[in-house]
Amino acid sequence: MYRELALEFARVTEAAALASARWMGRGDKNAADDAATEAMRAMFDTINIRGTVVIGEGEMDEAPMLYIGEKVGLGNGGIELDIAVDPLEGTNIVAKGLSGAIAVLAAAHKGCLLHAPDMYMNKIVVGPEAAGCIHIDAPVEENLNNVAKALGKEVEQLSVVILDRPRHHDLISRCRTAGARIQLITDGDVAPAVATAFPDSGVDIMMGIGGAPEGVIAAAAIRCLGGEMQGRLVPETEEEEARCRAMGLEDPRKILLLDDMVRGDGVIFAATGITDGSLLKGVKFTSQGARTHTVVIRGRTGTIRFIDALHRLDKKPNFGRGR
Ligand code: VTB
Ligand code: MG
Ligand code: MG
Incomplete structure (x- = not known):
């Protein structure tokens, strides 16, 4: 698994977290979920991978985006990966503004993640x-x-x-x-x-x-x-x-x-806090933009990176809103 992908995947969960954080406490869990899913989907397609969603937002007929079996990534010649996503893990948490919601994904070599059904x-x-x-x-x-x-x-x-x-x-x-x-x-x-x-x-x-x-x-x-x-x-x-x-x-x-x-150590895990939790801080909006807190972990080396990012939303008005 190419190590550059760690930063790429951090961008993906950052985008999902930024998008759904706008919906914090507004009582609309579906809007928060849709925003996260759309932003995550859009950011995936900037990465040079051939990804297949194996754990996602549902089956093809029930989820418009990031459904199981959907292809993500730029495609052309990139590495083939299986991807598990939960763009908004904790829809009710965000809808109520409680603690512990994250945007999260795991990527592994093809065939290395259990295709756990929704049960x-x-x-x-x-x-x-x-x-x-x-x-x-x-x-x-x-x-x-x-x-x-x-x-x-x-x-x-x-x-x-x-x-x-x-x-x-x-x-x-x-x-x-x-x-x-x-x-x-x-x-x-x-x-x-x-x-x-x-x-x-x-x-x-x-x-x-x-x-x-x-x-x-x-x-x-x-x-x-x-x-x-x-x-x-x-x-x-x-x-x-x-x-x-x-x-x-x-x-x-x-x-x-x-x-x-999860088979083998060709795995990358990335998660960004949406609301404050035990592991990650939630998204904070300031006059400068927005601040996110992300953890990215590579299986191969075990390196854990916490990424504290300041996003200049004035320079990237669409970041975290889909594209
Ligand atoms: C579980 C848990 C999730 O929803 O899926 C839960 O793993 C649903 O459980 O983290 P209930 O059917 O008892 O509500 C979450 O808490 C949030 O997606
Ligand atoms: Mg979810
Ligand atoms: Mg979930």
């Missing part, structure tokens, strides 16, 4: 220091104890991120009984999953059931960062089970390890 996935994620200390089927108390030990902390000092949903009632109460601290989030489990790999982020573990596409995107980052993630799809209908089989998973409920979700 639920049970996930458990930790950073490098606690890699090897979790098991998705272990009792939650055991995982908490083992992670605390690996991080040199008390269970009472751990911080666990869980989506605030009725389906997590039992998980939440068991974490509380064990004494762990919890951050319940309204939406957006990708950013906190990635944050587990940053010891000063305030997130030690992310667990619970969220989107499968988001699971694979988070797995790309965790793979680059040397953390550990385990997942299990949660097909809820026979049709969903059939979809799992169609994508090559004979047992739809098998445990998915990092290798099953």
